Amino acid sequence: MSSEPASDRDWRGNVWITGVLPIVIWLVVLWLVGTSRVANLKVFVVLFIGFVAGMFLVPFSYHLMRAARARNPWLPFEQQPWGRYTFMANHRWQSLFRAPPEERRTTGGLVVRYATWGGVMASATYALAGALRL
Known part of the structure; x- marks a missing residue:
């Protein structure tokens, strides 16, 4: 490329x-x-929070399935063949999540990456659940 x-x-x-x-x-x-127009606001909030949660939950789930199929837990954080990273490590602010060279990879580093993104997914799910209870 x-x-x-x-x-x-x-x-x-x-x-x-x-x-x-x-x-x-x-x-x-x-x-x-x-x-x-409080009724309209509730519908809007549910749609907006659902959209934002979907922007995170769907790609995250997809990359978890890819990693499980490939039996490579580092796959979501590795550079793809065309040179880009997944959404979890693509932006410069997320560059800390990028997979290091194979000789420097540790279990602790992998746990931190998944725990951080798991927290993001949990908070998106919690916000969506809270919006649905409006």
Whole structure:
């Protein structure tokens, strides 16, 4: 694969998802609260929390199944053949989760990685369950 940097299109997509979309969502929430449409707000909160939980739970489950099938617990944190990482280690802030060279891998490092991401998944599930009880 090419070692060229990501295109401007990828960058713009990330700005849309991480910048513009949350602002629009909060403006809708503020409008709903301001017009006292509490029933609409509950539906919106359930849909939003469900969407966010799904963004984490579905890929995490998929990568766990891949790792179990391959009998390689480090697989979700290793570099893929095309040079990218999974969502759990792709961003520069998540680079600590990337698998080290094979001679430096320890059980403790693997436990920390799975415990951290397991906590993220548990909190997403808890938030979704709380939203459903509204």
